[in-house]
Amino acid sequence: MDSPTSLADGPLPTSGGRAEASCAGLSEAEAARRRARYGANELRRGGSGILALVAAALANPLVAILIAAAATSGVLGDVLGAMIIAVIVLLSLVLNATLGFRSQRAAERLREEITPMATVCRDGRWQDRPRRELVPGDLIRLSAGDRIPADARLLDARDFHVQQAALTGESLPVEKEPASADARTGPEAKGRVFLGSSVVAGTAVAEVEATGAATAFGEVAARLDERPPLTEFERGLKDFAGLIMRTVVMLVLLVLLVGVVLHRPPLETLLFALALAVGLTPEFMPMITTVTLARGAVRMARRRVIVRHLAAIEDFGSMTVLLSDKTGTLTRGDTAVDGTWDASGRSSARTSQLAVLNAAFETGTRSPLDAAILRDCAASSEGWSKLDEIPLDFERRRMSVVVQRGGERWLIAKGAPESVLPACSQCESGDDMVPFDPPRRAECQRTYEAMGERGLRVLAIAWRPVETQARYTASDEAGMALAGFVSFVDPLMPGVAKAVHALASDGIPLKVLTGDNPRVARYTCEQAGLDPGRVVTGEELRGMSETALGLLAARTQVFALVTPEQKYRIVMALKARGEVVGFLGDGVNDAPSLHAADVGISVAHAADIARDSADILLREGNLEVLHAGVLEGRRAFANVMKYLFMGTSSNFGNMFSMVVGALVLPFLPMLPAQILLNNFLYDLAQTTIPSDNVDAAQLRGPQRWSVPLIRRFMVGIGPVSSLYDLLTFYVLIHWLHATAETFHTGWFIESLATQTLVVFVIRTHGNPLRSRPAVPLVASVVAVVAVGLALPWTPLAGVFGFVPLPPAFFAFLVIAACSYLLLVQVLKRRFMQVARPRRVKPRP
Ligand SMILES: Nc1ncnc2c1ncn2[C@@H]1O[C@H](COP(=O)(O)OP(=O)(O)OP(=O)(O)O)[C@@H](O)[C@H]1O
Numbered sequence: 049m050d051s052p053t054s055l056a057d058g059p060l061p062t063s064g065g066r067a068e069a070s071c072a073g074l075s076e077a078e079a080a081r082r083r084a085r086y087g088a089n090e091l092r093r094g095g096s097g098i099l100a101l102v103a104a105a106l107a108n109p110l111v112a113i114l115i116a117a118a119a120t121s122g123v124l125g126d127v128l129g130a131m132i133i134a135v136i137v138l139l140s141l142v143l144n145a146t147l148g149f150r151s152q153r154a155a156e157r158l159r160e161e162i163t164p165m166a167t168v169c170r171d172g173r174w175q176d177r178p179r180r181e182l183v184p185g186d187l188i189r190l191s192a193g194d195r196i197p198a199d200a201r202l203l204d205a206r207d208f209h210v211q212q213a214a215l216t217g218e219s220l221p222v223e224k225e226p227a228s229a230d231a232r233t234g235p236e237a238k239g240r241v242f243l244g245s246s247v248v249a250g251t252a253v254a255e256v257e258a259t260g261a262a263t264a265f266g267e268v269a270a271r272l273d274e275r276p277p278l279t280e281f282e283r284g285l286k287d288f289a290g291l292i293m294r295t296v297v298m299l300v301l302l303v304l305l306v307g308v309v310l311h312r313p314p315l316e317t318l319l320f321a322l323a324l325a326v327g328l329t330p331e332f333m334p335m336i337t338t339v340t341l342a343r344g345a346v347r348m349a350r351r352r353v354i355v356r357h358l359a360a361i362e363d364f365g366s367m368t369v370l371l372s373d374k375t376g377t378l379t380r381g382d383t384a385v386d387g388t389w390d391a392s393g394r395s396s397a398r399t400s401q402l403a404v405l406n407a408a409f410e411t412g413t414r415s416p417l418d419a420a421i422l423r424d425c426a427a428s429s430e431g432w433s434k435l436d437e438i439p440l441d442f443e444r445r446r447m448s449v450v451v452q453r454g455g456e457r458w459l460i461a462k463g464a465p466e467s468v469l470p471a472c473s474q475c476e477s478g479d480d481m482v483p484f485d486p487p488r489r490a491e492c493q494r495t496y497e498a499m500g501e502r503g504l505r506v507l508a509i510a511w512r513p514v515e516t517q518a519r520y521t522a523s524d525e526a527g528m529a530l531a532g533f534v535s536f537v538d539p540l541m542p543g544v545a546k547a548v549h550a551l552a553s554d555g556i557p558l559k560v561l562t563g564d565n566p567r568v569a570r571y572t573c574e575q576a577g578l579d580p581g582r583v584v585t586g587e588e589l590r591g592m593s594e595t596a597l598g599l600l601a602a603r604t605q606v607f608a609l610v611t612p613e614q615k616y617r618i619v620m621a622l623k624a625r626g627e628v629v630g631f632l633g634d635g636v637n638d639a640p641s642l643h644a645a646d647v648g649i650s651v652a653h654a655a656d657i658a659r660d661s662a663d664i665l666l667r668e669g670n671l672e673v674l675h676a677g678v679l680e681g682r683r684a685f686a687n688v689m690k691y692l693f694m695g696t697s698s699n700f701g702n703m704f705s706m707v708v709g710a711l712v713l714p715f716l717p718m719l720p721a722q723i724l725l726n727n728f729l730y731d732l733a734q735t736t737i738p739s740d741n742v743d744a745a746q747l748r749g750p751q752r753w754s755v756p757l758i759r760r761f762m763v764g765i766g767p768v769s770s771l772y773d774l775l776t777f778y779v780l781i782h783w784l785h786a787t788a789e790t791f792h793t794g795w796f797i798e799s800l801a802t803q804t805l806v807v808f809v810i811r812t813h814g815n816p817l818r819s820r821p822a823v824p825l826v827a828s829v830v831a832v833v834a835v836g837l838a839l840p841w842t843p844l845a846g847v848f849g850f851v852p853l854p855p856a857f858f859a860f861l862v863i864a865a866c867s868y869l870l871l872v873q874v875l876k877r878r879f880m881q882v883a884r885p886r887r888v889k890p891r892p
């Protein structure tokens with residue numbers, strides 16, 4: 049049997065004969081010539097190249113001021129000092145940019161693996177080709193769920209509605225149809241469609257007029273691909289950066305003030321203050337986040353999960369509830385026909401014939417139900433031609449085609465029995481036609497309900513003879529004769545029950561939102577190991593307030609017969625209750641919900657607009673990989689938190705002690721170049737955090753971002769570190785009678801050791817001896833501490849002003865470091881409790 053694609057090969061019904069005349073489209077050779085002339089159909093976006101990254105890093109005003117101050121001090125005589133500062137700053141910029149760049153490229157390459165396609169006529173045949181291969185003059189076919197791939201002029205359209213809010217701000221879909229006399233060229237032109245909009249209903253054939261950069265709204269379209277609003281995680285990072293910057297500004301001002309009051313050399317004081325600010329700024333934070341998330345993305349890709357926006361990984365880890373469509377997500381979606389029946393449930397070849405005619409000529413949606421009918425039913429559509437189509441919409445839940453053969457002209461409808469039966473006034477019984485009276489309706493209802501109880505999906509088939517008309521619309525679907533039913537088996541995806549259980553035990557309950565009927569929904573959910581409880585239908589949601597809906601949604605496992613709009617309302621209602629909502633879906637009808645959810649998850653074979661609305665794509669629609677992805681998200685989250693805890697505890701404490709030191713000591717507690725070196729080594733030790741192991745306990749529940757938690761940690765643990773620094777000061781001055789050089793060296797080593805080693809305590813919520821760090825982390829921390837200890841005995845000692853230290857210092861160092869780590873371990877529990885998900889407070 050023919051596939052739906054090639055069946056539609058024939059000329060489409062046309063309004064002016066144009067489509068017919070040009071339906072040959074371009075030849076491959078001509079398309080290649082045009083591509084050479086007009087270029088590929090893609091938008092070059094301002095790159096995230098390595099130069100852009102370096103530029104972004106240099107834009108940090110602190111770095112700029114620091115280099116300027118160093119240059120000034122160089123001009124005034126301290127050339128060596130100036131050079132050291134410049135070299136360290138540059139090294140750290142380069143390290144930062146290259147690591148971030150590599151990860152970003154890795155993540156981008158993964159995204160490119162999913163090529164957006166368009167249906168185009170080449171060499172007289174409709175075929176799916178990558179969108180980037182389109183050229184002006186190509187004929188394209190558009191149907192519900194497609195993104196418009198280029199600017200084009202409509203040649204033919206059926207109930208064709210596009211959403212072009214991004215171009216015009218008008219959020220309601222507008223109808224488009226071929227218009228020869230329309231002089232308008234903008235989005236308001238009736239006969240034109242533009243890149244940056246999408247098809248919400250109907251079908252059309254159009255001729256491409258402009259591609260790539262030549263399109264009218266290329267810029268807008270490129271922006272659509274970026275995710276505009278900040279995710280919860282990104283908002284958190286921003287708040288955190290704000291907190292740090294305020295602290296930095298205060299400390300720098302304080303140091304400068306002290307310098308002025310105590311008549312310290314102004315340039316040296318300024319350099320000291322700036323070095324301090326650099327030491328305190330988590331300048332590696334964006335890099336660490338990118339690297340961590342990109343690592344997560346690469347690991348997820350190995351499990352065939354593609355992340356379209358890096359930040360979504362973190363949200364994936366914070367997800368507190370997952371809403372899912374049924375077909376193609378819980379079930380395999382490769383539906384097969386179970387049988388074709390007449391109205392009273394006897395096997396029927398006639399129903400099969402009508403179903404095939406309907407499915408063969410349907411172009412508006414690419415549905416697995418149609419594919420199954422064409423594959424599994426023995427009937428053929430030969431000799432019939434199509435006059436018109438009334439496309440599917442998800443409120444009406446049915447679609448029709450008008451076909452003719454010889455003098456016969458039929459409208460054939462198929463759709464949900466709940467919506468087809470009311471449009472019927474007669475019913476076929478054997479070769480007779482009988483009135484569709486209440487007893488017969490009741491019998492029919494029992495027939496399809498019995499199929500539903502067994503988990504079979506059911507479509508009703510109805511028909512009626514029609515007169516010739518220019519157009520047919522949904523109002524023609526009335527007074528039909530019910531022919532019977534087609535039942536489909538839609539087997540469960542393997543491993544679903546296990547995955548549902550695993551998700552639930554890791555804190556993510558699953559709720560099913562389906563347009564299918566309650567019986568099938570209940571059956572499928574039971575099979576999937578989900579207790580359906582009371583199944584709520586879309587009908588009950590009408591007129592319900594958001595609060596009431598939220599309450600109901602929190603208690604309900606399964607919603608059936610819901611429209612796309614109701615799916616969206618459920619997402620919003622749960623979000624308003626403070627849930628982090630994940631939505632898994634693959635259809636046009638899921639696009640609004642995918643967009644609205646905190647994490648939109650779709651599958652690779654989904655409709656364009658569903659895919660484009662999603663943050664995460666599963667290359668195999670499989671809940672098991674989704675569960676694995678959630679754990680990756682939590683892992684990435686935990687590792688980013690380690691970096692933040694590090695930066696806000698010991699590092700913060702050290703820099704604070706520096707201020708106190710500047711106040712009480714007769715000399716600077718550490719030279720500016722030493723502070724920068726210290727900070728550089730410290731950053732270096734942390735570059736391996738993204739690959740660290742995460743405790744199983746931390747993967748067990750949703751992880752939520754919390755600035756108050758970080759602040760608590762900062763003011764709780766920071767001072768402990770400062771206390772130790774002051775102790776070091778005391779020991780160095782009073783016991784070891786340190787000179788300025790010995791003091792600088794001693795404190796350099798002590799602060800480097802404590803602020804890097806503390807990672808082993810901070811990286812786990814439990815006992816550090818029970819939680820194994822990853823090898824690279826151990827290696828980098830040990831290496832950095834070793835370098836710090838060895839520095840005074842190397843040729844670099846002279847450059848930085850380090851001197852060898854007496855053995856007594858090292859004895860002190862060991863005791864101090866060990867007791868410090870112990871103290872942090874004891875205190876951390878009080879400050880590390882990760883916030884439980886908020887349940888009631890609405891999120892913005
Ligand atoms: N190609 C089609 N022809 C006729 N009716 C259709 C077609 N596709 C869907 N329908 C009807 O519309 C209803 C809702 O569509 P669909 O099943 O895609 O919704 P959904 O919310 O995505 O549910 P699911 O969980 O099954 O994916 C179907 O149950 C069916 O009755």
Ligand SMILES: [Mg+2]
Pocket residue numbers: 373374375634635
């Ligand atoms: Mg669906």
